[in-house]
Amino acid sequence: MRMPSLIVAIGLFLGFAAVPGQAYQLDGTSWREGQATFHYDLRYKGSAISPSGKSWNSAFRDAANAWNDQTAFRFVLDTSDPSHPCAGVGDFPQDGFRNGAAFHDKVCNQVDGTEDDFGSRVLAVTIGYSFSSKPDEKVEADMFFNDAESWDIYDGALQGRLDFRRIALHELGHALGLAHEKSKPAIMQPTVGAIYTLQPDDVAGAEALYGPATPADEPIRMAIEEPFNGDVKSGISTFRGWVVSKNPLASLTLYRDGVLFGQLDHNGKRPDVANRFPTYPGSRNSGFAFATNFGDFSAGAHQYRLVARDNQGNQLEKTVSFSISRYENAFVKDDSLVSLRNARISSPAGNDIRIDGLEHDGKEYRVILRWKKAKQGFDPVEIIRTR
Structure with a gap:
């Protein structure tokens, strides 16, 4: 596996030069496709639930959706198959270029394999990686939340415990390519304070990287949930995801390695999608899935491309790249x-x-x-x- 180069590790102790004429600051990197998938399942001191009763996972999701709803960048979230941000360091197995988040007592560097202390009063750190051949293009970002601190989830003024959601909101800003902002009110200020929502300066920074946000009610929304980017497949598994549209869909077309695979049905029950997109007709029955024998694929890299079109001419396209590891005989009957x-x-x-x-x-x-x-x-x- 080709190893990335460490590009930046952002904690409370780093600062960056301002962009001329703007207050927001950029770290010099961005995601080529304007989206990143985080694989996480957060536990603090072994518990999935905060003292206030809300789960850490849902708070992380709320923070990611704030960026999704107000900017053109898209965080895709997966809690079914978490990636530890220390993957590839020490006893943590390598798992490809997957973005992870966790409460941890160290900050791991996958390039040199070290585990470092957080440092004095450092609450969280996000580390980004890229290849030396494309130093401005992120390929992975990992978040570390200092489990030596006391955490909870709440809005408003800071209390005795730290508010995890506002700090996750800040770290997700680093993940998409923003640096610390010292001159204007922003969630990206280098120290935690009373701000707990995105500010105009934060949104402006994301817009500088990925363009203006599309309207909240996009004509089509869609996600491929399995396989995910960087996944390794073998044997019989599932291709799955969901799609919602303001107008009736005319087609949902899947291509495999650039070759037409076929049209997909999309009427599986998805109450989770309905809860997030209640204004989209039919969102409760928006899932698609089919079983496939990945052993029939050749070993190595592959790609699915899914194209949704509605009856008004709107189109949305998603791609996912994965690899195959297989036996020479894809199916043994005996x-x-x-x-x-x-x-x-x-x-x-x-x-x-x-x-x-x-x-x-x-x-x-x-x-x-x-x-x-x-x-x-x-x-x-x-x-x-x-x-």
Whole structure:
């Protein structure tokens, strides 16, 4: 796997030069597609619920949706298969260029493999990564919330505990490419204070990076939830997501590696989508999903492209890039052709299981399985023929 270069780690101690004629400040990087997916499942001291009774996950979602609703940037959120921001450091297994967030006692650097202390009075840090060949293009961002601090969730003036939601709102601003702002009221000020919502200066900074926000009621909204960017697939799994439209959809067309795959039905029950987009007709039945044997794909990189068109000529397109790890025979009908009798099993790191010497249809493989919360089980992330 090609390793990224560390581009910037932003905590309370960093500042950046102002953009001429503007108050907002940029860190010099942005996301090429104007969106980023965060894979998270937040726990503070082992608990998913704050002292005020609201979950950390929902507060993070609210913070991300504030940026989604007021700017052109899009945060896509996944709590089914979290990525730890220390992935690839110490005992945390590498999981590709996936964006993660967690309460933690250290700040991890995936480039040099170090774990550093937060520093005096540093509440949270966001680290961004890019390749040296494209230093202005983010490929990953990870958030660390200092679990040595006392946290809660609330609005208004600061109380005895820190408000997680406003600090997540700030860190998400770093994730999309904003730096600290010292001269105007902004959530991006370098110290936490009474501001707990996005300010005009914050929105202006996002607009400088990604253009003006589209109207709140976009003609079409859509998300591909599985596979996600950077995912590794093997065997039989699911392609799934949702789409809503103000006008009747004329087509929902899927392309695989640039070749037409077919039209998708989109009437699966999605009460979560209906709760978020109640003004879109049919949002309660907006899901799409189909099973596919990813073992039929060639090993290596692949891409899905999904295009939604309505009857007024509006169009929305989403793409997702993933990779395939597979056995040479995609489907074995005889169970006796798969055996572990001469295999060696170990656990090299964290949530990984390594199997050396697995026999599959007369051939021998090394297989690495990784725990996936969404399936409550282990999925193959690496399959390599050894004999």
